[in-house]
Amino acid sequence: MLDSISFFRIIKTGFVNFWRNWLLSSAATMVMTITLVIFAVLFLLFALTNYSIITIKDTIDVSVYFKHAAEEQQILSIKTELEQNSKIKRVDYTSALDALKNFRDKHANDPLITQSLNELNDNPLPATLNIKANKLEDYPEIADSLKNDRYDGFISEINFEDTRPIIERLNKILSFIITAGIILVVVFSLIAILVIYNTLTLTIYNRRQEVEIMRLVGATNGYIRGPFVVEALLYSFFATVITCLLVSPIFSNILPKIALFVNPGISVFNQNIFSFWILILLLFITSAILSVISTFLAIRKYLTV
């Protein structure tokens, strides 16, 4: 166990070594910054793609169009029945009258459509039920359950078939992105460990005499390793700060534009795609873990006895 004198000495020595070897410290910090920038960009891409897909998924539903002969009571009873299904998130009913009103409101500025509608005696629009499922993959089953004989007399059309290819493609894209993201993070973590390990090996090699003397005069392994760990944490801290400065323009300029393009009318920050603070914390934790692992590996051979 380290006593308090040794603990404060380790912290102090770590800081002093960081400043005294500022050139090597800068190099190590830069290497870590490059790694973190790659991580941050990957993270942003992953989060943005994920968000885009979730947004697109949210616009997908199954629309059930009813025959004009179907009574509102019958439609509402089908709605209640559907709401019992655990795979269904929400069912919205739009009566034929509401559908016409919505249509008129939407095309209020188009005199040709308004005039055409006025010339019609009957409401051409049917009553509809919009069904949203909990999961993307449940849509085909829900659509199939509506093709039941019991509903034949009321339902004129189920529009799910139009969106089926889109849903299937989205599912494939999403699973590809998740797999690719995991592979990239693992590969970059290994590369980062190797690069940081080499940089730290250089730092430790540079001070091997100091390490040797410490060992010979009876310093414990924890005491010898301690200042290097403190230094590695300092590299992580400064690398995180620099990375945040580099990626913040992406947050403040580019990301909102992409988010608006994907889903007009929303703001990235208001919608909490993710918090910048969480990203900073994640970057620091990632770099701290990587650098501490690398320090332990790099100094191991100097502490063999």
Added chain:
Amino acid sequence: MIKFENVVKYYGNSKALDGVNLDIHHGEFISLVGMSGAGKTTMFKILLGEESVDRGKVLIDGIDISEVRKQDMPLLRRRIGMVFQDMKLLPARTAYENVSFAMEVCGFSRNIIEKDVPKILSIVGLGHKAKFFPDQMSGGEKQRLAIARALSHRPVLLLADEPTGNLDEINAGEVLELLLKINRLGTTVILATHAVELVNKIKKKVITVKDGKIVREQEIGKYNLTSS
């Protein structure tokens, strides 16, 4: 204090120590002599726990080194001071800092360090050079600084591996005089050397090592390479 019991040590297929038996008592001054590669440095490395023995036992104050746990090895090393031919000083630190550094890593408090370092530096005759860097000192001064560092954690045993190897006659004499002074103050000293003149001059116990074996032990010895 130190006991080697039938110690055998191999480096690959080559036998570095071949059945070494040795008994060193508290307060002794021993000159361990022999040609390069005779096994002197290996004996020191075993005492410091840097190398393990292949057969036999090495005891320090009754403790078998091979049974000391890895995490307790630093505590054993704090009882031993080591001086090297190449001194192993930190060039970027002053004489004062080279000594205080060794005390810091051993966990001495700031007060003790501030009190002890000037004392140790004056024992080795470097009181006036506390703020000098190693590069600003002569070979003899550097070696005396290395001895000061080895003494800083108050060891009961001082191992000096060819400390005069790189020094001229005058400086070598000064370093030897210093080692004798440390011995008079109560520290057991083992000096590994092949400097015939020095060993013959001090008239202390001489142990001669050849091809990994102890070939002669003389209470008031003379180093005679030809007869060994």
